[in-house]
Amino acid sequence: xxxxxxxxxxxxxxxxxxxxxxxxxxxxxxxxxxxxxxxxxxxxxxxxxxxxxxxxxxxxxxxxxxxxxxxxxxxxxxxxxxxxxxxxxxxxxxxxxxxx
Numbered sequence: 001x002x003x004x005x006x007x008x009x010x011x012x013x014x015x016x017x018x019x020x021x022x023x024x025x026x027x028x029x030x031x032x033x034x035x036x037x038x039x040x041x042x043x044x045x046x047x048x049x050x051x052x053x054x055x056x057x058x059x060x061x062x063x064x065x066x067x068x069x070x071x072x073x074x075x076x077x078x079x080x081x082x083x084x085x086x087x088x089x090x091x092x093x094x095x096x097x098x099x100x
Contacts, residue, residue, distance in 0.1 A: 018072070018073075018076060021035075021038065021042075028042050028043075028072050042072050042075060043071045043072055043075055044071045044072075044074040044075035044078055046074070047069065047071070047074070048065070048066045048067060048068050048069065048074060051065070051066050051074050051077070051078060052064065052065030052066055054078075055081055055085070058081075058085060058091055059091075060091055
């Protein structure tokens with residue numbers, strides 16, 4: 001499938017599992033506190049309501065969207081969605097995010 005290959009290429013090229021930039025920090029917020037110039041890379045300036053409004057045209061009818069306050073995850077998803085919305089068939093059906 002041509003479309004599937006295009007989506008796979010986006011993920012292989014640009015996206016990877018989130019990794020701490022420096023393993024000596026316990027979490028991303030401690031890292032940003034020590035490196036404030038890196039904040040824009042990891043933390044989205046807006047919340048999930050902003051994200052849902054931005055992508056409302058792509059949400060399946062009846063779904064409310066993202067319910068998450070973790071701004072580093074919102075940033076990661078926003079970066080991915082910016083590319084995926086270029087596909088005519090892009091639609092969000094469900095967000096399932098499990099934490100360990």
